[in-house]
Amino acid sequence: MLGAFSSEWRKLRRRSMLVWGVGGGLLCSVFATALTIERTRRTFPPGAGARFHVTIAQLSRPDGFVHGVLTASNLIGIVSLCLFAGAVAIEYSQGTLRILLVCQPRRGQLLTGKFLALAAFVGIAIALAVSVAAGVAFALGPSKGINTSPWTTGAGLDDLGQTILHVYLASVGYGILGTALAILLRSSALAITIGVAYALPGEAIISRFWSSGDRWLPGQLLSALAHGGTTTASYTRALVILSIYATVVAAGTLVIFGRRDV
Amino acid sequence: MITHRARVGIGDGVRVGRARAAVVAAGLTKRYGSRLAVDAVDFELPGGVVSGFVGPNGAGKTTTVGMLVGLIRPTGGTAEVLGHSVSRPAAYLSRVGALIEAPAFYPTLSGRRNLEVLTRLSRLDRARIAEVLELVGLSDRGDDLVRSYSLGMKQRLGVAAALLPAPELVILDEPANGLDPAGMREIRSLLRTLADHSTTVFVSSHMLAEVQAICDYLVMIDKGRIVFQGAIDDLLAAQRSELVAIPEHVADLARLLEVCAAGGYPARIDRDAVRVQASGSWAAELNRRAMGAGITLRGLRSIRASLEEAYFSITDQAEDPRP
Numbered sequence: 387m388l389g390a391f392s393s394e395w396r397k398l399r400r401r402s403m404l405v406w407g408v409g410g411g412l413l414c415s416v417f418a419t420a421l422t423i424e425r426t427r428r429t430f431p432p433g434a435g436a437r438f439h440v441t442i443a444q445l446s447r448p449d450g451f452v453h454g455v456l457t458a459s460n461l462i463g464i465v466s467l468c469l470f471a472g473a474v475a476i477e478y479s480q481g482t483l484r485i486l487l488v489c490q491p492r493r494g495q496l497l498t499g500k501f502l503a504l505a506a507f508v509g510i511a512i513a514l515a516v517s518v519a520a521g522v523a524f525a526l527g528p529s530k531g532i533n534t535s536p537w538t539t540g541a542g543l544d545d546l547g548q549t550i551l552h553v554y555l556a557s558v559g560y561g562i563l564g565t566a567l568a569i570l571l572r573s574s575a576l577a578i579t580i581g582v583a584y585a586l587p588g589e590a591i592i593s594r595f596w597s598s599g600d601r602w603l604p605g606q607l608l609s610a611l612a613h614g615g616t617t618t619a620s621y622t623r624a625l626v627i628l629s630i631y632a633t634v635v636a637a638g639t640l641v642i643f644g645r646r647d648v
Numbered sequence: 649m650i651t652h653r654a655r656v657g658i659g660d661g662v663r664v665g666r667a668r669a670a671v672v673a674a675g676l677t678k679r680y681g682s683r684l685a686v687d688a689v690d691f692e693l694p695g696g697v698v699s700g701f702v703g704p705n706g707a708g709k710t711t712t713v714g715m716l717v718g719l720i721r722p723t724g725g726t727a728e729v730l731g732h733s734v735s736r737p738a739a740y741l742s743r744v745g746a747l748i749e750a751p752a753f754y755p756t757l758s759g760r761r762n763l764e765v766l767t768r769l770s771r772l773d774r775a776r777i778a779e780v781l782e783l784v785g786l787s788d789r790g791d792d793l794v795r796s797y798s799l800g801m802k803q804r805l806g807v808a809a810a811l812l813p814a815p816e817l818v819i820l821d822e823p824a825n826g827l828d829p830a831g832m833r834e835i836r837s838l839l840r841t842l843a844d845h846s847t848t849v850f851v852s853s854h855m856l857a858e859v860q861a862i863c864d865y866l867v868m869i870d871k872g873r874i875v876f877q878g879a880i881d882d883l884l885a886a887q888r889s890e891l892v893a894i895p896e897h898v899a900d901l902a903r904l905l906e907v908c909a910a911g912g913y914p915a916r917i918d919r920d921a922v923r924v925q926a927s928g929s930w931a932a933e934l935n936r937r938a939m940g941a942g943i944t945l946r947g948l949r950s951i952r953a954s955l956e957e958a959y960f961s962i963t964d965q966a967e968d969p970r971p
Binding site: 388389390392393395396397400401402480481482484485486487488489490491492496645647648 | 714717718719720721737738741744745746747748749750752753754755756757761764765766768769770771806809813
């Protein structure tokens with residue numbers, strides 16, 4: 387498995403992967419952070435939509451910085467889905483899977499090593515994206531009257547650490563979905579299209595007709611996980627149900643990958 | 649279905665026995681739905697020689713090779729590679745190098761980096777990369793991106809990738825595709841060198857002339873069935889050969905035809921020569937008889953059947969099994 391990890395890591399250092407993976411995450415988090423700060427006000431009129439409007443007082447709290455990161459969390463998850471799906475499916479479409487399987491015939495090890503390398507890559511990309519977003523927030527915050535000094539307190543750093551972990555876990559969850567779609571469909575374009583279509587408009591549409599959807603749908607639960615829990619799905623609930631989903635999907639993916647002709 | 653076999657004591661030292669066979673397939677079958685891609689094939693490959701695997705496109709070559717390297721699961725039968733069942737490819741693939749179908753690499757990585765991906769995966773010594781690039785003549789282009797490579801260069805890189813583990817068995821699927829004549833000669837020489845160092849080479853190809861030039865042993869497949877396996881020399885020797893006799897004067901052609909007929913060999917006139925369906929051993933006798941009849945020959949040569957002719961002869965028999 388170490389060989390598969392190391393081999394995948396070499397591929398992830400390609401410029402295209404750095405641009406799409408790291409660049410994508412960076413763009414999402416910086417854009418979301420800048421937008422959150424830009425739209426902040428002292429107060430908002432009643433009914434303005436609490437989800438997208440954060441007050442200066444809220445941003446001046448120790449957990450103020452994470453608002454921007456959380457706004458970007460779903461987009462970071464989608465970037466992660468695309469990255470995993472693209473990196474796995476391209477081995478089929480490019481024909482490189484054959485040569486990889488001759489070098490490493492233990493298919494489970496190959497896929498697991500590849501997945502772990504992608505997960506590590508996403509972790510680094512998120513850490514980098516949050517760091518750059520923090521720089522942007524520290525630069526823009528004071529101009530909007532936001533007190534940034536609580537962000538660097540112990541409580542602020544603790545909140546930030548937890549948020550990064552939650553966003554990372556959610557991104558890995560999106561990665562499992564992307565990997566499963568890639569193995570199933572064997573096409574980057576199809577896997578990404580179907581994955582994004584399901585995660586963005588798909589679940590939103592289902593939720594409209596299914597009132598309990600927020601408590602069961604994987605995309606909604608991943609969002610709850612990234613936010614550390616929501617009013618409809620607690621963090622623990624999201625983590626437990628997503629762990630079950632992940633185990634089932636990962637097992638099914640490994641069985642399909644292990645048995646299907648290449 | 650006619651299956652020609654020459655298992656033991658064939659050619660110049662090519663022997664196939666269980667102890668020395670690199671690959672043994674018994675009833676190996678692959679069915680895709682109602683389509684039978686490989687139909688219960690039995691064959692053995694001798695160790696340490698270059699063996700060819702020939703057949704037209706769609707005959708089942710790549711499917712068979714895919715089953716040997718664990719990419720495709722057989723639906724019936726068994727096969728052993730280097731003494732291990734194909735159901736457990738991890739047991740033998742570390743000793744096998746393979747290039748299956750078109751050479752596939754990461755276009756935005758250099759040739760050297762592509763090989764590095766594979767050495768990391770197989771946990772091989774990276775010093776092998778320079779060695780195999782040198783072997784296939786890509787040392788000076790190893791640092792260029794693969795997307796800038798010609799098909800022939802990709803093919804060489806594919807062969808280099810197959811050689812990375814210093815394998816006991818090399819399986820190459822259509823290695824001459826896209827190569828220019830000089831490239832083909834280099835690959836031919838490389839394969840010969842490998843065989844000289846006791847590496848077993850199994851080359852799948854539909855280019856019969858190339859196989860004839862490279863291989864000692866042959867497995868022929870047609871419509872998913874093995875139609876011949878044995879030494880190429882034996883196959884060609886069994887084919888109908890011809891003598892071409894050219895008289896000094898064109899006017900003697902008809903009389904030369906009669907001389908051949910008197911000797912019991914059918915012949916025909918082809919422009920300024922008489923083509924006789926006889927082996928090379930009758931050449932001296934024909935020369936004597938022509939001289940006895942007052943005909944001076946200005947040319948007399950024996951023509952051996954090509955692999956292509958042998959191939960079509962066998963596949964035609966397979967399609968029309970009447971005696």
